[in-house]
Amino acid sequence: MPTRNARVLFNEVPTGYPEPGKTDKYDDSQTIDLENVPLNGGFLVKILYLSIDPYMRGRMRAPTTKSYSPPFTIGEPLQNNGVGVIIRSENPDIKAGDHVHGFFPFQEYYVTANAKAYRVLPKDQNIPWSVYLGACGMTGKTAYYGWTAYAEAKKGETVFVSTGAGPVGSVVIQLAKKQGLKVIASAGSDEKVEFMKSIGADVAFNYKKESTKEVLEKNGPINIYWDHVGGQTLEAAIDAAAPYARFIECGMISQYNVSAENPPYAPKNLTQIVGKCLNLRGFLVTPLEEKYRDEFYATIPPMVAKGEIKFLEDITEGLEGTGKAIYEVQAGKNHGKSIIRVAAE
Incomplete structure (x- = not known):
């Protein structure tokens, strides 16, 4: 049939x-x-x-x-x-x-x-x-692998997470809070801001209503930046970075849909990477899969099952x-x- x-x-x-x-x-x-x-x-x-x-x-x-x-x-x-x-x-x-x-x-x-x-x-x-496509799947792996491999997080440090209400950013926020970091997080709606607050973000803001640069100036400097956006947000994070800050470049969605009418934005302060001795690290999940896969499955799904990771x-x-x-x-x-x-x- x-x-x-x-x-x-x-x-x-x-x-x-x-x-x-x-x-x-x-x-x-x-x-x-x-x-x-x-x-x-x-x-x-x-x-x-x-x-x-x-x-x-x-x-x-x-x-x-x-x-x-x-x-x-x-x-x-x-x-x-x-x-x-x-x-x-x-x-x-x-x-x-x-x-x-x-x-x-x-x-x-x-x-x-x-x-x-x-x-x-x-x-x-x-x-x-369905959660094996989110917090217990590739997006959870992205957060866990990148944070574990490159954040070098220390209790008391400050991290800024752009797109903090998204499936990757929200896991990053929760991992950072569990390690005792101060978390600044941005998203594009008030509803998303409330979600970021509910999962532990200390400073959560709507970047469409508040200046990212001003929020970071007030609440920084930042030691870690988890980037999903690139463009002007990356520029603001470089301005707010502490010396030796780690930038984890997960995505740059502001650059994905550029056209002649919507050209890409190029950060104008890249020389600060040298002066502040910043570490910018781009990464993909696949090269980290073999090293962190078993650790991820032993750690994150049990936390999700217990309600310790929200999504x-x-x-x-x-x-x-x-x-x-x-x-x-x-x-x-x-x-x-x-x-x-x-x-x-």
Whole structure:
């Protein structure tokens, strides 16, 4: 019996912000025979949740433009981290009914034989499956790996976290507070400011209403800056940095959707990097995976299960909403970890 296998395809390279229904295309023309589709030693996954992350914008480019991650292919499904449940399996290590986390195309069902690319999730941690895309998944890893590897945090120091209400920034705030740091955090709405306060931020402000430069001048100097934004926010952090401050460069979303009408902002005070002996460190999760993965899973999911790490989720129902969710993440309109709920179990 054929079953619909809807997909979300990469349709065209955007200029500036991705446009829902133009950058992406929802396609429900394909079907799959769940009972008879060949597995060839692999397994059939029903995809339940898919993650929407800022870095996906960087993959929406022409193949000739080089970057650290491969570009999406026009006419093929988007791809990102997801969680699914196994329908059928010919692999002895992955059984029907198991839930797995890994990289999936944006579609409803998927057959793969690459078992090494997927982690079978524990059934006894009392954690919703979607959270393995947030605090217990890549965004939690981003916060934990980067903070553990590069913060060199000391009790009593001051950290500034931009996009502090986001899925990475909110975990960074909580890790910093547990180590006894003073936390300054920014976000783009009053609702997000209240969330940052609720998870321990000592100084939380709406950068659309208050000057980042003035807030940092008043509450700094800062010893650590966790950067998601770049541009003018990075410039303000450099001005407010103490000598030998550590800058952890996680993202620069202010630069992701630039165009002729919205050119990139170049910080004008980079000479202070020399004068203040600043350490600016860019990082990616993948190179740190082998070193910190086991430590992460032993530490963060149990904390989440006990309520010691709090999080927000922004769940969109159905693959049809993918384009809108991608745009909202780029525009900062999401409230928490952006996730597509592809299907119920």
